[in-house]
Amino acid sequence: MTINSNVQRDATPAKAQVAAVCWRKHRGEIQVLLITSRETKRWVVPKGWVMEDVTAAKAAGLEAWQEAGVTGHINEQSMGYFHYDKVMSPTRQVPCSVQVFDLQVERLAERFPERKQRSRKWFSVDDAMQKVCEPSLRAIFANLPATIG
Numbered sequence: 717m718t719i720n721s722n723v724q725r726d727a728t729p730a731k732a733q734v735a736a737v738c739w740r741k742h743r744g745e746i747q748v749l750l751i752t753s754r755e756t757k758r759w760v761v762p763k764g765w766v767m768e769d770v771t772a773a774k775a776a777g778l779e780a781w782q783e784a785g786v787t788g789h790i791n792e793q794s795m796g797y798f799h800y801d802k803v804m805s806p807t808r809q810v811p812c813s814v815q816v817f818d819l820q821v822e823r824l825a826e827r828f829p830e831r832k833q834r835s836r837k838w839f840s841v842d843d844a845m846q847k848v849c850e851p852s853l854r855a856i857f858a859n860l861p862a863t864i865g
Contacts, residue, residue, distance in 0.1 A: 735763035739820060786823075
């Protein structure tokens with residue numbers, strides 16, 4: 717994301733977030749579920765802030781439910797990290813470091829908390845890599861087949 721001269725980027729250390737790469741095998745091929753962000757409508761993975769008294773993996777699973785209506789099996793071992801600047805207001809961005817977990821989707825609910833704010837769609841791994849903006853998230857997608865075995 718390009719930062720213009722009117723936007724202030726916080727100089728503080730990156731804020732911690734968690735995310736779920738939601739996936740399934742469809743006709744023998746791995747597919748990734750992407751959702752749209754609420755503000756910019758970019759394709760993203762479900763993500764959110766770290767939660768107190770909840771493991772990072774469980775927090776990522778909760779975000780997948782709230783944002784995409786996903787339930788399934790989340791791997792407790794992290795796939796890695798990606799970094800981005802979260803837009804907090806039209807003039808302020810905060811750097812974030814996002815720990816990523818893979819979540820094998822078992823069910824997609826029709827009713828979930830953010831269903832009216834987002835769209836969701838399945839993509840091949842290659843197509844998902846083209847849809848997201850963050851290069852380090854693309855690398856995580858590229859490693860998904862090896863990660864899930």
